[in-house]
Amino acid sequence: MSIVERALKRLQQSSQAAAEAARPPAAPVQRKAGPAASPPRMGRETVVQQQIGNPEKSIHIDFDQLRRAGLLPPDHQQREIAHQYRLLKRPILKYAFGADAPPAESRAASPRTLMVTSALPGEGKTFTAINLALSLALEKDHSVVLVDGDAPKPHVSQAFGIGSEPGLLDLLINPAMQVKSAVLPTDVRGLYLLPIGRRSESATELLASARMRQVIDELERLDDNLIVLLDSPPILLTSEAQVLASLFGQAVVVVRAGGTPQQAVVDALGLIGEGPHVGLVLNQALHDNNVGGYYGYGYGDGFLDSTQAEAK
Numbered sequence: 322m323s324i325v326e327r328a329l330k331r332l333q334q335s336s337q338a339a340a341e342a343a344r345p346p347a348a349p350v351q352r353k354a355g356p357a358a359s360p361p362r363m364g365r366e367t368v369v370q371q372q373i374g375n376p377e378k379s380i381h382i383d384f385d386q387l388r389r390a391g392l393l394p395p396d397h398q399q400r401e402i403a404h405q406y407r408l409l410k411r412p413i414l415k416y417a418f419g420a421d422a423p424p425a426e427s428r429a430a431s432p433r434t435l436m437v438t439s440a441l442p443g444e445g446k447t448f449t450a451i452n453l454a455l456s457l458a459l460e461k462d463h464s465v466v467l468v469d470g471d472a473p474k475p476h477v478s479q480a481f482g483i484g485s486e487p488g489l490l491d492l493l494i495n496p497a498m499q500v501k502s503a504v505l506p507t508d509v510r511g512l513y514l515l516p517i518g519r520r521s522e523s524a525t526e527l528l529a530s531a532r533m534r535q536v537i538d539e540l541e542r543l544d545d546n547l548i549v550l551l552d553s554p555p556i557l558l559t560s561e562a563q564v565l566a567s568l569f570g571q572a573v574v575v576v577r578a579g580g581t582p583q584q585a586v587v588d589a590l591g592l593i594g595e596g597p598h599v600g601l602v603l604n605q606a607l608h609d610n611n612v613g614g615y616y617g618y619g620y621g622d623g624f625l626d627s628t629q630a631e632a633k
Contacts, residue, residue: 373464373466373501373504373506373513373543373544373547374466374501374504374505374506374513375501375502375503375504375505375506376506378486378505378506379505379506379507379508380481380482380483380505380506380507380508380514381507381508382481382507382508382509382512383482387451387480390480391448392447392448392451392452392480393451393452402452403456406452406453406455406456407456409453409456409602410453410456410457412600413435413453413457413548413571413573413600414457414460414463414548416432416570416571416598417432417433417435417548417570417571418433418463418546428570429567429570429596430537430567430568430569430570430596430597431541431549431570432570432571432598433541433547433548433549433570434537434541434548434549434551434568434569434570434571435548435549435550435551435569435570435571435572435573436470436550436551436553436565436566436568436569436571436572436573436597437449437450437453437550437551437552437553437572437573437575438553438554438555438556438562438565438566438572438573438574438575438589438593439555439556439574439575439576439577439581439589440555440556440557440574440576440581440585440586440588440589441555441557441558441581441585442474442555442558443577443580444555444575444576444577444580444581445575445577445602446552446553446555446575447471447476447477447480447552449573449575449602450467450477450550450551450552451467451477451480451552453550453573454467454512454550455509455512457511457548457550458509458510458511458512459511460511462546463511463546463547463548464511464512464513464544464546464547464548465511465512465513465547465548465549465550466504466513466514466515466540466543466547466548466549466550467512467513467514467515467550467552468489468515468540468549468550468551468552469488469489469514469515469516469517469552470489470517470528470551470552470553470554470565471517471552471553471554472490472517472520472521472524472525472528472554472561473524473554473558473559474554475516475517476552477514477516477517477552478516478517481514481516483505483514483516484516484517486503486505486516486518487502487503487516487518487519488503488515488516488517488518488519489503489515489516489517489518489536490517490518490519490520490521490524490527491503491518491519492518492532492536493527493528493530493532493533493536494519494521494527496532496535500536500539500540500543501543503515503516503518504540504543515540524561525559525560525561526561528561528564528565529560529561529564529565533564533565533568534568537549537568537569551565551569553565553566556574556588556589556592556593557585557588557589557592563592563593566592566593566594566596566597567594567596569597570597570598571597571598571599571600572593572597572598572599572600573599573600573601573602574586574589574590574593574599574600574601574602575602576601576602576603578603
């Protein structure tokens with residue numbers, strides 16, 4: 322059985338199991354249902370991180386604004402969703418730092434590099450990338466840099482109000498530019514941002530260039546405990562996303578239940594190939610009279626539980 326067939330079979334089993342075990346859904350949310358979850362405001366620390374990013378800049382994370390934009394869950398779902406994200410990130414960290422981490426000589430890309438993507442637009446990948454980054458930032462021993470790699474739709478840069486800052490494309494255009502100078506510390510302990518940077522007509526070619534691998538390597542070298550998490554363009558929409566998949570050790574593919582054609586999932590997983598360690602997030606799986614949005618997450622040999630969430 323191929324990796325594509327195994328992944329689809331496990332995703333289908335996860336969705337069925339979640340449907341049988343799900344608790345009665347909470348009151349329907351008026352905004353669009355979406356993928357997994359974000360950590361709430363739970364005791365977040367406000368120590369400005371400067372040892373990794375540009376010491377002359379720091380970004381305030383406006384959680385209320387993110388919530389109004391539909392990129393964080395509503396207040397009544399925060400606790401449950403934070404728990405689900407902890408489950409979601411655990412296999413990622415285990416593969417990156419634990420006993421499952423492959424030896425350097427056997428891998429094409431570092432397991433500390435993670436790409437969040439989807440087969441098609443509108444699946445909820447940016448919601449997943451932002452919330453996963455926030456959950457990873459809660460780790461005491463690790464930190465994360467969230468990279469906006471979606472040049473056509475730089476939602477990460479827009480969401481955090483850093484669209485005018487130099488970023489990834491600037492680093493790709495100018496090899497003399499120091500990577501650290503474009504990494505922005507935030508007032509959330511352990512969270513750093515790398516915006517998309519200036520718009521470029523050659524963004525596709527830049528993201529698919531050899532320089533992109535150099536930038537990823539330099540980001541990883543900023544700290545031995547750092548996760549590099551990239552919000553990628555959809556795999557089937559742009560050619561650079563396929564090239565990016567070969568540069569990352571792990572990939573999370575967001576799939577919208579009832580919306581993403583199965584063949585699109587098959588094609589996307591086929592283009593990603595056997596290189597990255599691949600996980601699947603099932604988003605917007607409606608169970609009862611279209612009330613509530615559920616997701617399931619598959620990674621390696623196991624799937625996690627389902628929960629309600631909303632997202633873009």
